[in-house]
Amino acid sequence: MGNKQSFFRSFLIASRGLMHGLLQERNSRIQIVVAIIVMTFSLFLDLSNLEYVLISALCFFVIILELINTSIEKLLDVIYPKQNPEIGLVKDIMSGVVLLGALLSVIIGIVVLKDPTISLFKQILETF
Numbered sequence: 193m194g195n196k197q198s199f200f201r202s203f204l205i206a207s208r209g210l211m212h213g214l215l216q217e218r219n220s221r222i223q224i225v226v227a228i229i230v231m232t233f234s235l236f237l238d239l240s241n242l243e244y245v246l247i248s249a250l251c252f253f254v255i256i257l258e259l260i261n262t263s264i265e266k267l268l269d270v271i272y273p274k275q276n277p278e279i280g281l282v283k284d285i286m287s288g289v290v291l292l293g294a295l296l297s298v299i300i301g302i303v304v305l306k307d308p309t310i311s312l313f314k315q316i317l318e319t320f
Contacts, residue, residue: 213262214259217258219258220258220259223251224255231248234247236312237308239304247301247304250297250300254294260286261286264283268282268283
């Protein structure tokens with residue numbers, strides 16, 4: 193019985209942390225909005241299951257990177273409350289990691305979504 197309670201409690205704690213990270217941080221909110229738009233738009237395209245899974249995974253990948261970045265930044269702010277150039281560099285590197293992940297996602301997204309998007313718009317234009 194104790195294991196179930198501790199699992200449930202762990203789940204609640206993780207959910208609380210996730211909600212805070214997703215809803216309280218500006219960049220995370222932006223990533224969520226973009227992910228919802230991309231994943232919803234993808235539903236209207238003629239994608240294979242694998243392509244849709246890839247697009248969804250890339251959206252989650254960027255959000256996960258953003259949450260890791262936010263966690264590291266908050267931890268560093270607690271450990272080193274004063275301005276420190278080395279800590280600033282670590283934060284900049286982590287932001288760069290998120291940027292690289294986002295760029296990778298955009299590039300793959302363009303490759304996967306380009307032709308189905310063009311096809312969808314051709315179909316729409318043909319109906320007029």
